[in-house]
Amino acid sequence: MTMTYRGTTALITGASSGLGEEFARQLAARGADVVLVARRADRLRDLASRLEAEHRITATALSIDLTATDAPSQIHRELESRGIRLSTLVNNAGFGMKGAFADADPARVAEMVQVNVAALVNLTREFLPDLVAAGNGALVSIASTGAYQPCPNMAVYGATKAFVLSFTEALAYETKGSGLSVLAVSPGATRTEFFDVVGTPDAAVGRFETPEKVVTRALSELDRKNTPPSFVSGRLNAITAGLVGWMPRRMALAISGRVLR
Numbered sequence: 351m352t353m354t355y356r357g358t359t360a361l362i363t364g365a366s367s368g369l370g371e372e373f374a375r376q377l378a379a380r381g382a383d384v385v386l387v388a389r390r391a392d393r394l395r396d397l398a399s400r401l402e403a404e405h406r407i408t409a410t411a412l413s414i415d416l417t418a419t420d421a422p423s424q425i426h427r428e429l430e431s432r433g434i435r436l437s438t439l440v441n442n443a444g445f446g447m448k449g450a451f452a453d454a455d456p457a458r459v460a461e462m463v464q465v466n467v468a469a470l471v472n473l474t475r476e477f478l479p480d481l482v483a484a485g486n487g488a489l490v491s492i493a494s495t496g497a498y499q500p501c502p503n504m505a506v507y508g509a510t511k512a513f514v515l516s517f518t519e520a521l522a523y524e525t526k527g528s529g530l531s532v533l534a535v536s537p538g539a540t541r542t543e544f545f546d547v548v549g550t551p552d553a554a555v556g557r558f559e560t561p562e563k564v565v566t567r568a569l570s571e572l573d574r575k576n577t578p579p580s581f582v583s584g585r586l587n588a589i590t591a592g593l594v595g596w597m598p599r600r601m602a603l604a605i606s607g608r609v610l611r
């Protein structure tokens with residue numbers, strides 16, 4: 351059963367690049383009106399005009415910094431004032447940082463927790479009643495393979511993603527039977543600007559997935575009659591995440607520590 355997005359509106363956070371931009375593209379291609387949220391206004395405006403021209407949909411660009419604690423309620427008020435009601439919310443905005451926690455910039459750590467966790471929770475709380483009332487859309491949150499084991503040297507990032515996975519799966523259960531599909535997506539390394547932001551762009555070689563592949567899989571999981579609460583993108587990533595769950599914690603930690611050194 352293919353999900354019908356035409357005539358509905360999807361909000362995508364982090365739509366100015368990478369996975370968020372690809373979610374916006376694919377949802378617009380399926381006929382959804384889109385609301386694009388991120389900080390870089392020029393990128394959002396360019397994408398919005400391209401999507402409107404290519405797919406005859408309405409695209410709204412909202413340049414908002416999700417580190418601001420009132421951003422989720424501000425977004426909700428803004429959409430209300432424009433008469434926009436959401437059927438789909440894609441919680442995608444997020445970033446990582448690398449290095450020992452003891453050396454981490456406390457302000458940057460606080461921003462990461464705010465964007466990856468607090469804004470995601472608060473945006474979901476703002477819109478969940480509308481999404482359930484619409485009953486024909488989806489709530490998608492981007493976790494990570496890093497959600498499946500502790501991540502030494504990316505300790506806070508891994509923990510934020512474990513939070514996103516747990517939170518989203520719980521909501522999948524709470525909203526069962528409502529008509530809303532809830533899905534946590536866990537990509538492995540994906541070719542986006544993520545590693546530029548982390549500060550290790552040289553890590554962007556080797557076994558990387560494309561955003562197209564991750565997003566195509568996400569939308570096809572949403573098309574299923576019984577959408578799973580979550581999936582890990584990429585066969586090897588899924589096998590690794592599964593194995594890690596069976597390993598003694600000490601062993602999982604040792605492997606993850608070596609990989610993320």
Ligand SMILES: NC(=O)c1ccc[n+]([C@@H]2O[C@H](COP(=O)([O-])OP(=O)(O)OC[C@H]3O[C@@H](n4cnc5c(N)ncnc54)[C@H](OP(=O)(O)O)[C@@H]3O)[C@@H](O)[C@H]2O)c1
Binds near residue numbers: 364368443465494536
């Ligand atoms: N790429 C990977 O290997 C990978 C793997 C697993 C999970 N993920 C997750 O996938 C999601 C998307 O990341 P990506 O890989 O597509 O990386 P990306 O290309 O760097 O995109 C990140 C997006 O988040 C937005 N963002 C960051 N801080 C923000 C803020 N303060 N306010 C509003 N928007 C903000 C950025 O927009 P602006 O800079 O314009 O604000 C950008 O659009 C993230 O949650 C990431 O943790 C990525």
